[in-house]
Structures are given as structure tokens and as C-alpha cells.
Amino acid sequence: MSQSQPETQKNQQPVRRRRTVRTARPQVDLGVLEGLAGFYLRQAQDASFRAFARLSGQHGLKPGRFAALMIIRRNPGISQVALARAIARDKSTVTPLVQEFLEQDLVIRNQSKVDRRSFTLTLTPAGEAVLGELERHATTHDRKIDAIIGKQKTEFIRLLRKIGDHLR
Amino acid sequence: MSQSQPETQKNQQPVRRRRTVRTARPQVDLGVLEGLAGFYLRQAQDASFRAFARLSGQHGLKPGRFAALMIIRRNPGISQVALARAIARDKSTVTPLVQEFLEQDLVIRNQSKVDRRSFTLTLTPAGEAVLGELERHATTHDRKIDAIIGKQKTEFIRLLRKIGDHLR
DNA sequence: TATTGTTATACTCTATAACTATA
DNA sequence: TATAGTTATAGAGTATAACAATA
Numbered sequence: 001m002s003q004s005q006p007e008t009q010k011n012q013q014p015v016r017r018r019r020t021v022r023t024a025r026p027q028v029d030l031g032v033l034e035g036l037a038g039f040y041l042r043q044a045q046d047a048s049f050r051a052f053a054r055l056s057g058q059h060g061l062k063p064g065r066f067a068a069l070m071i072i073r074r075n076p077g078i079s080q081v082a083l084a085r086a087i088a089r090d091k092s093t094v095t096p097l098v099q100e101f102l103e104q105d106l107v108i109r110n111q112s113k114v115d116r117r118s119f120t121l122t123l124t125p126a127g128e129a130v131l132g133e134l135e136r137h138a139t140t141h142d143r144k145i146d147a148i149i150g151k152q153k154t155e156f157i158r159l160l161r162k163i164g165d166h167l168r
Numbered sequence: 169m170s171q172s173q174p175e176t177q178k179n180q181q182p183v184r185r186r187r188t189v190r191t192a193r194p195q196v197d198l199g200v201l202e203g204l205a206g207f208y209l210r211q212a213q214d215a216s217f218r219a220f221a222r223l224s225g226q227h228g229l230k231p232g233r234f235a236a237l238m239i240i241r242r243n244p245g246i247s248q249v250a251l252a253r254a255i256a257r258d259k260s261t262v263t264p265l266v267q268e269f270l271e272q273d274l275v276i277r278n279q280s281k282v283d284r285r286s287f288t289l290t291l292t293p294a295g296e297a298v299l300g301e302l303e304r305h306a307t308t309h310d311r312k313i314d315a316i317i318g319k320q321k322t323e324f325i326r327l328l329r330k331i332g333d334h335l336r
Numbered sequence: 337t338a339t340t341g342t343t344a345t346a347c348t349c350t351a352t353a354a355c356t357a358t359a
Numbered sequence: 360t361a362t363a364g365t366t367a368t369a370g371a372g373t374a375t376a377a378c379a380a381t382a
Contacts, residue, residue: 040328045213074199160208
């Protein structure tokens with residue numbers, strides 16, 4: 001949230017950012033929340049997301065973009081609608097995202113030759129480079145998670161996937 | 169997201185809502201994302217959150233409010249700053265939230281007698297009732313998660329807590 | 337008729353900074 | 360000086376609906 005761009009920056013911020021919230025441990029009684037997986041799911045995701053944003057934000061990269069770029073790289077020529085499905089968002093959400101990528105020269109867009117309604121998305125070399133950066137951050141970040149959850153990672157991911165797949 | 173209020177509604181919506189996204193399974197290659205716990209953490213939380221929103225939204229309750237109300241109930245007289253800490257948000261985020269509660273008569277706010285800067289928050293009977301509703305939804309919702317993760321729930325929550333606590 | 341993508345619009349959630357009133 | 364709470368403001372993220380072009 002509120003990062004700045006790497007080359008193509010707009011509103012560069014001094015990076016200050018850093019705990020405003022989460023200063024103290026909540027000494028409050030959580031009640032029923034204690035037993036709800038959903039509650040901790042939220043907390044964990046929130047913490048993970050912020051930590052990753054901190055890491056990648058230093059390089060001007062918005063965390064939400066990561067998955068999209070990754071998917072484009074692994075699926076060159078993918079359409080916007082397909083991308084939207086892959087990240088589980090509406091297609092109207094993808095439009096500004098793609099425009100941002102185009103402005104930053106991270107992605108090339110061509111009109112499909114088989115279906116003139118749709119466009120194909122592919123990474124540019126710059127896009128590859130940025131994604132490489134991001135990937136390193138993601139790896140670093142995930143190593144922290146690894147350190148926290150240890151050898152149960154596989155099982156942990158399996159459960160997360162199951163939740164993501166079944167809860168719709 | 170975008171629910172309507174129960175009694176105090178403003179912009180009542182026909183509840184239509186219901187899959188627009190997540191229609192098809194992504195047939196795309198996820199690449200490195202496959203191995204990242206953070207990625208699935210996001211997906212799982214997203215799915216869980218939406219499912220809960222669907223459930224509670226039918227009764228005009230925003231999912232984000234649940235934890236706040238719960239904490240107020242279990243900690244009557246809690247201050248806004250303390251509440252902010254408990255839900256890991258900035259105090260400025262809590263102000264409109266509390267105002268909403270006051271408008272809906274879910275919470276009573278009194279000036280603290282020991283510290284005239286701060287306010288004490290307590291649930292009204294209506295607040296208790298609404299929270300009771302929410303709790304039933306949360307339980308139903310969590311039962312679904314239970315069904316998905318089975319007997320590993322305890323361990324699963326333990327890992328989520330650990331991530332939430334350590335990744336800051 | 338259905339789908340791709342865009343646009344207009346709106347709403348939620350969140351934070352920072354500046355402020356006040358207390359402490 | 361520091362803290363509790365408010366306000367003004369801003370930005371990310373997302374969605375719905377209506378639309379044009381194409382299938």
C-alpha cells in the first residue's frame with residue numbers, strides 16, 4: 001500500500017513507514033475469536049502482506065502486482081480476462097493494473113489475431129527484471145515464513161489451498 | 169465489502185452479489201507462486217473473508233466489524249486506542265468505526281472518569297444481539313473451515329498465530 | 337446472444353499528518 | 360512532552376453496470 005515506482009515514480013515517499021500500529025501486544029480478551037481459524041487467517045495474512053510490502057516497497061513495487069506479473073511470465077500471451085480469473089478478480093480490476101504495467105514498460109500488449117476482442121500480455125525485458133527483483137524478495141520473505149512454520153510447510157500450504165478452493 | 173445495515177440502512181442493495189469472479193478454475197501456470205506460503209495465505213484469507221461476508225452480509229453486517237464488537241464485549245470499557253491496538257489498526261481507523269457503531273446503537277461511549285481524554289466503549293443490548301447473530305455466522309463459517317482442515321485445526325491455528333506474531 | 341475489454345462510478349479499508357484537549 | 364481521539368485527505372483495491380467491438 002502506497003509504494004512508489006522504481007524508475008517511473010510519481011509520488012516518491014521517504015520510505016519512513018514502519019510500525020505505527022502493532023506497537024504493543026493486545027492485552028485484551030479475544031473471547032470466541034480465539035477458536036476461530038478465520039480470525040488468525042486474517043491476522044497472519046495481514047502480517048505477511050505488510051512484511052512483504054515493506055520488503056518489496058523499498059523497491060517501489062506494489063505487493064498486489066507480484067502475482068499478476070508472475071502469471072504473465074509463466075503464461076505469455078494470456079488475455080486480460082484469463083488473468084483476472086487467475087488472480088480471482090473482476091476484469092474491470094485488471095484494466096488499470098495492465099495500464100500501469102504498460103506505463104512502466106513492464107508488459108507488452110498485442111491484439112490477438114484469433115480473437116480481435118482480446119489482447120495478449122507478455123513481459124518486457126524490464127518486466128522480467130522487475131519480476132526477478134520481486135521474486136528475490138518473495139523468496140526472502142517466504143524463507144521467514146519457513147523459519148516460522150518449519151517442516152510442516154507442505155501440509156500448511158495444502159490446508160491453505162484447500163480452504164481457498166473449497167470456500168467459495 | 170459493500171453490505172447494507174440491518175435497521176439503520178443507508179443504501180440497501182438487493183443482495184444480488186454472488187460469484188462474478190471465481191467462475192472458472194485458473195488453468196494457468198503459477199510458477200514459483202506454487203511454493204510460496206504467502207500466496208496461498210492470501211488466497212485462503214480472501215476466500216474465507218468473502219464467504220464470511222456473504223454469510224454475515226445477508227444480515228447487514230460488515231465482516232470487519234465482527235472482531236471489533238467481539239473485543240468490546242469481552243473487554244467492556246475498553247478505550248479506542250486499546251481497541252485499535254487489539255485489531256492492529258491505527259486509531260484514526262477506529263474513529264469512523266466507532267461512530268458507525270454509535271449510529272447503529274450497538275455501542276455506548278462514555279468519557280472515562282480517570283482520564284478525561286479517553287472514552288470507554290461498551291455494547292448495548294442491541295449490540296449484544298447483533299454480535300450474537302454474527303457469532304452464529306462465524307461459528308457456521310468456522311465449521312466449514314473445520315470440515316476442510318479436519319483434525320489439524322489446532323496445529324493450523326498455532327502456525328497462523330506464529331506467523332501473525334513473528335512477522336511484524 | 338455472449339464475451340473482451342473500457343469507462344464511470346462508488347464503496348471499503350486503511351494510513352499520515354495536523355490538530356485539540358487533556359495528562 | 361506524550362497520549363486520546365478527531366478530522367482532513369489520500370491512496371490502494373475492488374466491484375457493478377453500461378457500453379462498444381467482436382464473436
